[in-house]
Amino acid sequence: MTINIRALAAKCCYAVIDKGRSLSDELPKQQDKLLGKDKGLLQEICYGVLRYLPELENDVRHLMQKPLKGKQRVFHFLLLVGVYQIRYMRIPDHAAVSETVSATSTLKNRHMKALVNAVLRGFLRTQEAASKLENKTDKNLPDSIKYNHPSWFIKKIQQSYPEQWQGILDANQQRPPMWLRTNQQHHTSEQYQALLIAAEIDIANIEVNSQAIALAHPIDVAKLPGFEQGWVSVQDGAAQQAARLLDCQPNDVVLDCCAAPGGKTCHIIELTPDIASMTAIDIEEGRLTRVHENLARLGLTAKVITADAASKDWWSGELFDRILLDAPCSGTGVIRRHPDIKWLRKADDIDKLVILQQQILDNIWSLLKPGGTLLYATCSVLPEENCQQIARFVEQNQDAQLIAITGNNLDTDENSIGWQLLPDAKNMDGFYYAKLLKLK
Template identity: 50%
Template structure:
């Protein structure tokens, strides 16, 4: 009897997908937490078959948030604030399902209303029902009003920065607002890229190749479990433009390589695919994220020294490095600095960035990047290579950062990249495109020996 009562309590208190989505969105919008940090924690709290829907709702709402907010402002006279903000988030969930999913409208309304009980706001069931059903009745007129002017679906400060830097800023915004393509990186130690493409085709997974020798784009996203030999390390999921990092770094067997800000480890494993006998140090300041690095290394059957440390303070973690030649003063042959940045180039993949990032964050990030760049430069051997990379679209973090560094360091030489020259700006800026890669920036620097300065 007691067990039956316990099961009944568990059933009534378990989170529904819509309740979980509303909770997550509340934490993103009001507490500044990221989807990538929140969603994994909810994986055990909802049914396995509902996890994909949870992701779709949360990422989707963040992608089109201003449009949904405009609709709600027309439907709700008094803004829902404080403790009732969770009800506002349930309205976002309900509207997104009605507008952007194949879930029948009546089911979307019912599920949002029922979630109010799960979230301990049952007194708002009537309001949720009335607002969402009114939207169904007046949908055409409400959307015409909301869509009267073209919506960027971006914060104004970011739109202004993109306008200032890019004549084609509208194309960038449109690309940001689309769902990202799924890119694969084939491990050429196991399989040629075209041979792996044939394996995909045999699984009815269509893929297209690119100028990058290891990249394939899936026509439709797929669960990694369906990718041939994924668990054996034959393939990784990595954006097209991020895949250039290991090629540009060009690590060689026997060299001491630093992958700074390494988590989650995609670039670390790519470096080791190309130079399996290199001595690679995977560094990151967040110990929790280093677990992902180790998981990726294990899946790929690779070894690297994984260290938790602040890239801007090398002296605090350099003593942990095991060198094969026993040198006391550690200096690296090559350094990949995937610097902390605004992440404005990966908005389509992480749409919550639009609402988490603020204009005032940019100067602090620029300062941190410069600090790390200067600190790590001191630990690079003469003739060594430092590859500076960000997933940002902002020149302040990219070309302007490198211009300033070159002016301040006479021993830094800018190397040519294989993408063609960009006028009046060092390095190369990729922008997001519909079937291409994310926004990414690279600058390759060689440290001049004394006699070349």
């Protein structure tokens, strides 16, 4: 039996939106049923539907007498899959409609064939007129449809970044760039750039502080020179700032909290191979598999422990010179990489996350040596999790001193509470860093 990609996409989007499952978990399950380029096509459709969900649902809503409910909900997402293809993909309209209609058989409900066919053909007939009408009435559409984000999140971003909010929302809708991190134990960044040029792989830009390399177009990692030999890793330019800012020294005893999937753990060791030890902990044992895989590919060694950073049950009693706390957060800085975050994250999650971050910060601070450094990091753009969190911590801990993060090409100053990167600023993910010194 032929596998219908649109049916798999509908199942995947249904699992994310109606069942609250992660796209990172659901997409690979469906991709395992496919070969070659079909995996990429499935990803494109799923990511696209989740990026433009409110807009697509608005399109479908106008073409139906009543919404689909219960067991028919998967066909609601099949309709969104069809409309997304027509609106945003280069697939010919007739092929998009035909393949989407065929998916009704794969989803074992031939009775829905007529409805899916009617809605998609109705959308085709009215697309040009609807587009003109939308342009005229665009100001009357809810912001959630205009910007394809949940209303609560739009309001938070507007309040926090009154001059930049539209740029942030727009950046969240873009396809993410592919950034590379050169393993300095094998090549300098300049040497690896030469290898990329020789392999005819186009470079978009170089991040001046960390020498992270952004490619002009994403490619299969197998095409990267020396990937299997550990010469290079894929890691966003913002995440690559962590190892640089932590600034480990020879013989340091280092802890990486919430370490999975291990990119920052490996980067720290690459930059300072003569640290005394590296301990990487994460509460989810399954995610630590990726840490072990990354360490093995890069030929690096670390002590990897399944542990809760909010407790001391795992701790041997040895204090650390440097601690990286990549705190659990809303993930609102990496929406372009994980568009399901927009729909899985809820407004009341933020307060709960802030409390968890406080608990972890307070616990981990007690494991740091006097004179030691803690680097707090999140992939969030929300001040509650970032500058407000650190301001509270410094105020409540007299032995904590904020270290200013300044340098070449940084959009911060000495009076900033940490460094907030926004996803529209440097073509990097939204990220936050704050560096704390533990006074003697």
